[in-house]
Amino acid sequence: MDRHIKIISTLGPATGSYEAVKELVESGAKIFRLNFSHGGTEFFAQMVQVIRQLEEETGLTLTVLQDLSGPKIRTCDVGLGAFEVTKGTEVMLGTPDKVEGIKEPFICLDIPEMFHGLKVGDPVALSDGMIRFNVVAVEDEHLIRLKATNSGMCPPRKGITFPGTKTPLAPLTDKDKKDLAFGMELGVDVVAMSFVQKPEDIRSLRREMAQHGRQLPIVAKLERTAALDCLDEIIQEADGIMVARGDLGLELDLAELPVAQKRIIKSCNEAGKPVIVATQMLLSMVNSPMATRAETTDVANAILDGADCVMLSEETAIGNYPGETVRFMRKIAYQIEAFMFEPGHAELDRGSAREHPSTFLAYAAALLAGKTNARAIVCHSTSGATSRLLSSCRPKQSIYALSSDSTVRHFTNLSWGVIPAIPLDVIHDHQERAEVFVRQCTDFVEGDIVIITAGQPERGKSTTQTNVVKLYQKLSKEED
Numbered sequence: 001m002d003r004h005i006k007i008i009s010t011l012g013p014a015t016g017s018y019e020a021v022k023e024l025v026e027s028g029a030k031i032f033r034l035n036f037s038h039g040g041t042e043f044f045a046q047m048v049q050v051i052r053q054l055e056e057e058t059g060l061t062l063t064v065l066q067d068l069s070g071p072k073i074r075t076c077d078v079g080l081g082a083f084e085v086t087k088g089t090e091v092m093l094g095t096p097d098k099v100e101g102i103k104e105p106f107i108c109l110d111i112p113e114m115f116h117g118l119k120v121g122d123p124v125a126l127s128d129g130m131i132r133f134n135v136v137a138v139e140d141e142h143l144i145r146l147k148a149t150n151s152g153m154c155p156p157r158k159g160i161t162f163p164g165t166k167t168p169l170a171p172l173t174d175k176d177k178k179d180l181a182f183g184m185e186l187g188v189d190v191v192a193m194s195f196v197q198k199p200e201d202i203r204s205l206r207r208e209m210a211q212h213g214r215q216l217p218i219v220a221k222l223e224r225t226a227a228l229d230c231l232d233e234i235i236q237e238a239d240g241i242m243v244a245r246g247d248l249g250l251e252l253d254l255a256e257l258p259v260a261q262k263r264i265i266k267s268c269n270e271a272g273k274p275v276i277v278a279t280q281m282l283l284s285m286v287n288s289p290m291a292t293r294a295e296t297t298d299v300a301n302a303i304l305d306g307a308d309c310v311m312l313s314e315e316t317a318i319g320n321y322p323g324e325t326v327r328f329m330r331k332i333a334y335q336i337e338a339f340m341f342e343p344g345h346a347e348l349d350r351g352s353a354r355e356h357p358s359t360f361l362a363y364a365a366a367l368l369a370g371k372t373n374a375r376a377i378v379c380h381s382t383s384g385a386t387s388r389l390l391s392s393c394r395p396k397q398s399i400y401a402l403s404s405d406s407t408v409r410h411f412t413n414l415s416w417g418v419i420p421a422i423p424l425d426v427i428h429d430h431q432e433r434a435e436v437f438v439r440q441c442t443d444f445v446e447g448d449i450v451i452i453t454a455g456q457p458e459r460g461k462s463t464t465q466t467n468v469v470k471l472y473q474k475l476s477k478e479e480d
Contacts, residue, residue, distance in 0.1 A: 003334065004394075004416050004417035005303050005309070006309040006310075006415075007028050007031070007309070007326055007329055008029070008031040008032070008033055008065065008309050008310070008311040009033065009312050009316040009322070010035055010311070010313045010316055010317040011033065011047050012039065012314075012318050013318055014317060015316050015317065016043060016047070017050075018050050018053070020322065020323075021054060023322070024322060027330065028326050029312075029316075029326050030060065030061070030062055030413055031062070031065055031309065032047070032051055032063070032064055033067050034047060034188070035067045035317065036176075037069040037072070041182055044186060045186055051064055062413075063410045063413045063414065064189045065219070066179070066183040067192040068191065068192065068193055069173065069179070070171070070173070070176065070193065070194025070221075071170065071173055071195055072159060072195075073114060073159065073160050073161065073169070074159055075108055075156055076096065076110045077108070077156035077157055078096055078108045078156075080099075080156070083153070084151075084152070084153050085148040085151060085152065086151045087149060087151050088147065090104055090145055090146065091106065091107055091133070091154070092104050092106050092107070092145060092146070093145075094106065094109070094143035094144070095110060095142040111169070112142050113169065114162065114168070118144055118165070119135065120135050120138065121135060122135045122164070123162070124146055124161070124163075125161045125162075125250045127153075127158040128158075128250065129161070131151075131152045131153075132148070132149045133148050133149060134146065161250045161251065163225065163252070164225050164251065165226075166197060167195065167197065171197070171201035172201075172205060180208060180209070180212075184209070184214055184216070189216065189407065189411065190217045190219060190239075190410065190411055191218055192220075194223065195223050196220040196224070196227055196234060197224050198226065198230055198233075198234070202218055202220055202234070202237045202238050203237065217239035217240065219238065219274075219414075220234050220235075220237075220238035220240070222241060222244060223246070224247070224251055225252060231264065239274075240274040240276065240414055241273060241274075241275045242278055242311075243261050243264050243265070243275065243276065244278055244279060245261065245278060246278075246280070265277070265307055268308075270392070271392075272388045272389045274308040274415045274416070275307055275308050276307065276308065277302040277305075277310055278311035280295075281295065281310055281312060281315070282299065282315050282325050282329060283295065285315050285319060285325040285328070286318065286320065286321075287320060289321050291325075299332045299333075300332050300335070300336040303332075303333060303340075304340065308414060309414055310329060312325055312329065358385070358466050359389050361466055361467070362386060362389035362390045362392075362393055362453070363389075364469055365469045366395040367393075369397045370395060370397075372449050374449045376398050376444070376448075376450050376451075377390055377398070377400070378438055378452050378453075379399060379401055379402065379434070379452070379453040379454070380402045380403075380423060380430040380434045381402065381403055381408075381412070381466070382403060382408070382430075382455075383405075383408060384401060384408040384411060387401035388412065390453070391415040391416045398417055399418045399419065400421050400443075401415075401420050402421050402422070402423040402433060402434060402437055404422065404423060404425055408420075409421075409422070421437065430454040431452065431468055431470065433454075434453075434454050434472075435452065438452070438474055444474050446475065450471075452468070452471075453466050453470075454470075
């Protein structure tokens with residue numbers, strides 16, 4: 001049985017060589033994240049070169065995902081150093097001009113807009129949520145009094161969040177714009193946008209891409225509660241979604257996070273958009289060759305929920321066991337996918353698939369593949385939309401997605417069960433292209449049944465949506 005879940009590996013110091021990336025590919029990773037919050041241009045250029053070399057050597061489609069930093073809010077350093085707080089300690093949070101004359105411990109934040117709208121009772125989280133406060137008084141326009149709800153150290157230049165509030169900062173920073181220009185020059189395949197709060201944020205990134213004369217697929221990272229308030233609109237605007245549980249877990253009560261993850265995945269499945277689950281999936285494997293029971297179950301449940309991709313961050317960027325981690329994640333996928341396809345296991349609800357002809361045809365193709373025990377589904381999908389709809393039906397069979405467009409192929413690589421492939425351009429007829437692909441592809445043997453979907457244009461038209469589903473059997477060359 002083919003593996004369907006896609007594994008994303010973040011590249012970093014632990015995987016910064018040809019040999020290390022090759023091991024990740026051989027272990028099962030097909031998508032590689034370049035985190036532009038860390039690392040320099042030389043490293044990213046080298047990694048793209050390595051990935052393209054491996055793509056050529058292996059014949060696999062390997063996707064480069066550029067992850068933009070976004071407007072990460074950090075405290076500033078006014079020379080006071082780190083200080084310790086205990087539960088109940090009161091500290092002041094203010095702009096640099098407010099530090100003079102303050103007797104209490106002082107946290108500096110040089111972004112005046114962030115103080116607007118803060119009121120008594122609002123939560124504040126520092127240092128990736130390690131220290132948490134509540135606002136107890138608004139002393140001045142840019143000065144508020146906080147009370148610690150737990151204990152810990154407060155160093156300068158740490159991330160600070162205001163859970164539940166909308167961030168009044170531009171979604172694309174000047175750094176993001178420079179990084180995007182560099183990424184497009186390098187030839188990245190997909191761009192992930194951090195701290196998306198509304199559909200307009202994604203449109204602003206598309207406008208920025210237009211300045212460079214190209215449009216790449218955009219994955220919206222959901223890290224703010226504001227994004228959950230307009231989830232359907234963001235899913236509609238974006239090409240894919242990432243459940244970024246790190247920052248989202250700071251914004252929500254942690255107990256609410258699992259339900260949020262399930263709702264986001266369900267909405268993406270229904271929309272036929274790929275969804276990534278990220279953060280702390282196998283975190284203990286940064287320093288240990290073995291994962292915890294809870295982590296193993298977490299990965300399995302993400303796959304069961306309907307995730308297209310599961311992502312490794314520190315585990316492969318700075319961990320001691322990057323290859324082992326990918327192999328273990330793949331092993332979990334073996335087990336859970338076998339369970340998903342056991343007889344009598346409830347299939348994902350695809351009732352909404354009947355609302356549109358193209359989604360109905362995808363659903364019908366997946367159903368036909370299951371009933372005939374077909375070897376695979378082969379779809380000719382110029383834009384990749386049909387392959388994503390087929391993927392959202394979660395068939396047991398792999399979906400070979402034929403497209404002449406390199407950008408489309410590299411993005412369909414993010415969809416569950418999809419194997420991107422290149423059709424023969426010399427044949428104009430899309431259905432015939434798919435049949436020739438089956439005849440020539442060594443993955444299929446004589447007698448294999450394959451379900452083909454394609455778009456057959458009406459006379460006088462050059463393009464069309466998918467309108468053909470065909471049961472095709474590979475015959476010997478003599479019979480052909």
